[in-house]
Amino acid sequence: MTVPRVTEAEIQQALAGLNTWSVVEGKLHRELKFRNFVHAFGFMAKVALLAERANHHPEWFNVYSRVVIDLATHEAGGITQKDLDLAAEIEEVWKSQP
Amino acid sequence: MTVPRVTEAEIQQALAGLNTWSVVEGKLHRELKFRNFVHAFGFMAKVALLAERANHHPEWFNVYSRVVIDLATHEAGGITQKDLDLAAEIEEVWKSQP
Numbered sequence: 158m159t160v161p162r163v164t165e166a167e168i169q170q171a172l173a174g175l176n177t178w179s180v181v182e183g184k185l186h187r188e189l190k191f192r193n194f195v196h197a198f199g200f201m202a203k204v205a206l207l208a209e210r211a212n213h214h215p216e217w218f219n220v221y222s223r224v225v226i227d228l229a230t231h232e233a234g235g236i237t238q239k240d241l242d243l244a245a246e247i248e249e250v251w252k253s254q255p
Numbered sequence: 256m257t258v259p260r261v262t263e264a265e266i267q268q269a270l271a272g273l274n275t276w277s278v279v280e281g282k283l284h285r286e287l288k289f290r291n292f293v294h295a296f297g298f299m300a301k302v303a304l305l306a307e308r309a310n311h312h313p314e315w316f317n318v319y320s321r322v323v324i325d326l327a328t329h330e331a332g333g334i335t336q337k338d339l340d341l342a343a344e345i346e347e348v349w350k351s352q353p
Contacts, residue, residue: 195307205296215318219313220315221312
């Protein structure tokens with residue numbers, strides 16, 4: 158199934174509601190800092206479950222309390238609605254952390 | 256507590272028993288490929304627990320079935336016995352996967 162890329166205008170509109178995200182090298186980008194590794198990896202575990210459920214997975218990097226996330230849709234060669242949806246879900250996880 | 260860096264000779268000796276690891280940019284480096292994201296993140300969850308127990312954490316990157324790990328000891332500015340120990344533990348997790 159091909160997923161259409163979203164337009165630049167659609168991305169900008171979505172980012173207005175996700176103002177902690179930016180577009181870096183054609184991907185939705187977010188950098189997060191946690192209290193420690195337990196909190197960082199706990200967050201990643203939650204996001205992993207949501208990603209698997211959506212069958213849409215992040216590119217991410219972690220070192221200790223820091224998590225860097227990039228979202229793009231490989232088969233579309235850019236950002237799609239799937240990325241915007243996952244970004245919104247990640248933001249909910251971030252906001253709900255203890 | 257300061258952790259001494261291990262010597263080049265000690266690294267080479269340890270790598271002889273960990274021949275799937277290499278030294279890249281002064282860090283122990285390993286790239287792994289899994290069947291899918293469930294297997295990749297399942298592996299990461301195991302390693303996360305071991306890392307937290309050892310209070311020594313990896314730098315790592317994941318996208319879908321791929322995991323890239325770099326180990327170094329920040330406060331020592333290089334590779335220490337902690338890294339060699341964690342690499343050996345990671346290797347055990349890798350070998351024991353279903």
